[in-house]
Amino acid sequence: MSGNVDMKLIKSLKEKKFRDLNGLFTVEGEKMVREAQESGFEIVRLIHRDEIGEDAMKKISLMSSPSPVLAVIRKPEDKPIVVGDGLFIALDSVRDPGNMGTILRMADWFGVKAVFASQDSVEFYNPKVVQASMGAIFRVRAQYADIPALCRQFRAAGRPVYGTFLNGENIYGSPLSENGLIVMGNESNGISAETAAEVSARILIPKAEGSRAESLNVAIATAITLSEFARRK
Amino acid sequence: MSGNVDMKLIKSLKEKKFRDLNGLFTVEGEKMVREAQESGFEIVRLIHRDEIGEDAMKKISLMSSPSPVLAVIRKPEDKPIVVGDGLFIALDSVRDPGNMGTILRMADWFGVKAVFASQDSVEFYNPKVVQASMGAIFRVRAQYADIPALCRQFRAAGRPVYGTFLNGENIYGSPLSENGLIVMGNESNGISAETAAEVSARILIPKAEGSRAESLNVAIATAITLSEFARRK
Numbered sequence: 001m002s003g004n005v006d007m008k009l010i011k012s013l014k015e016k017k018f019r020d021l022n023g024l025f026t027v028e029g030e031k032m033v034r035e036a037q038e039s040g041f042e043i044v045r046l047i048h049r050d051e052i053g054e055d056a057m058k059k060i061s062l063m064s065s066p067s068p069v070l071a072v073i074r075k076p077e078d079k080p081i082v083v084g085d086g087l088f089i090a091l092d093s094v095r096d097p098g099n100m101g102t103i104l105r106m107a108d109w110f111g112v113k114a115v116f117a118s119q120d121s122v123e124f125y126n127p128k129v130v131q132a133s134m135g136a137i138f139r140v141r142a143q144y145a146d147i148p149a150l151c152r153q154f155r156a157a158g159r160p161v162y163g164t165f166l167n168g169e170n171i172y173g174s175p176l177s178e179n180g181l182i183v184m185g186n187e188s189n190g191i192s193a194e195t196a197a198e199v200s201a202r203i204l205i206p207k208a209e210g211s212r213a214e215s216l217n218v219a220i221a222t223a224i225t226l227s228e229f230a231r232r233k
Numbered sequence: 234m235s236g237n238v239d240m241k242l243i244k245s246l247k248e249k250k251f252r253d254l255n256g257l258f259t260v261e262g263e264k265m266v267r268e269a270q271e272s273g274f275e276i277v278r279l280i281h282r283d284e285i286g287e288d289a290m291k292k293i294s295l296m297s298s299p300s301p302v303l304a305v306i307r308k309p310e311d312k313p314i315v316v317g318d319g320l321f322i323a324l325d326s327v328r329d330p331g332n333m334g335t336i337l338r339m340a341d342w343f344g345v346k347a348v349f350a351s352q353d354s355v356e357f358y359n360p361k362v363v364q365a366s367m368g369a370i371f372r373v374r375a376q377y378a379d380i381p382a383l384c385r386q387f388r389a390a391g392r393p394v395y396g397t398f399l400n401g402e403n404i405y406g407s408p409l410s411e412n413g414l415i416v417m418g419n420e421s422n423g424i425s426a427e428t429a430a431e432v433s434a435r436i437l438i439p440k441a442e443g444s445r446a447e448s449l450n451v452a453i454a455t456a457i458t459l460s461e462f463a464r465r466k
Contacts, residue, residue, distance in 0.1 A: 102450050102452075109440045134448070212372055213369060220335060223457055227460060230441070
């Protein structure tokens with residue numbers, strides 16, 4: 001069953017450092033474990049509370065009341081980036097796990113082909129990201145990339161690179177392609193200057209007349225953008 | 234300056250019970266305090282770290298490193314609910330502070346007239362709601378209401394009551410009014426049966442063909458809905 005070393009390793013996966021080192025992460029709960037099993041992800045280990053007892057489960061669990069089941073899962077290997085048909089998302093330094101998880105969840109809903117993120121974005125396998133994704137982490141391709149280089153790759157393939165800016169063109173009236181890359185920026189600073197230089201179509205989500213709001217949350221802006229692309233299709 | 238009783242009271246405002254009891258809440262940080270000052274909200278007390286010292290500030294602050302300034306603010310009184318022109322939002326048991334704060338923030342952006350919430354929704358003045366609202370809590374009218382009764386009030390005034398449902402009509406092709414109430418439901422269970430019975434227009438945010446996603450986050454669904462209303466205007 002589960003020796004001490006194993007349990008120690010699993011417990012260590014609560015920290016990013018050890019998730020990176022071992023190429024593993026965990027999910028908890030029957031629903032999430034089932035979603036992992038139905039995906040192509042490799043389940044390295046499945047641990048039931050009934051097998052190891054409440055106390056041992058508490059040690060490896062991140063939940064306040066430990067779930068009946070926990071899966072240790074191997075992080076998928078990055079695939080070569082090929083510009084294909086459809087819409088892709090690039091996250092340029094998105095730091096909040098809730099935002100990234102929510103973006104993965106809507107990417108799954110809207111049929112986005114892949115979500116790329118800069119290396120300084122939050123980790124895809126951070127437990128809060130996995131949780132907020134509601135299983136989408138197992139269905140949406142997600143991997144790290146050099147975002148400016150990715151933009152150049154899309155442009156070289158004749159695909160538009162969209163980005164939202166306060167001085168962009170009203171999204172509701174802009175031409176939008178069925179294929180391309182949508183770049184979303186950091187929670188505080190938006191799209192970095194280096195990435196902004198690679199954007200080929202600057203779009204704006206207009207606010208109501210007289211509104212004194214300064215900005216939208218990045219997940220909200222992503223949702224509105226994806227919805228408008230979906231509507232045109 | 235600040236006697237012990239005062240500081241004790243302010244510290245107690247970290248808990249909902251005492252915010253309710255005293256009709257007060259706090260915000261921290263120069264930007265948030267400035268937004269509060271620019272609003273019509275009554276600032277009961279303004280406390281600067283330099284006045285009271287780092288240690289005293291730590292005791293009343295919710296931040297890991299206490300902000301230079303904290304304001305104690307009186308919760309506004311509920312105004313009578315009158316059905317006016319424009320769009321209104323009703324939150325039917327929205328429990329997550331991040332979701333409510335994000336919805337207030339986008340309501341501010343899209344010029345929503347008021348955000349109503351059922352009594353079992355999260356508190357508008359929960360610090361995480363205030364934080365996620367990015368100051369919108371001071372600009373958007375927010376108050377509790379009996380949601381089914383509110384729906385009836387809108388319908389009696391000849392205004393549509395919209396709700397998102399998995400068996401609704403595709404939002405992109407539905408007739409949408411400039412005036413009306415948009416009901417959004419609980420994170421797990423959606424709109425309650427009692428409220429659903431009062432919805433006059435059931436709308437659906439369609440997902441991509443082949444998508445296995447089960448749902449969208451409530452703040453995301455609200456954003457897509459508000460964006461589509463804004464686009465038609």
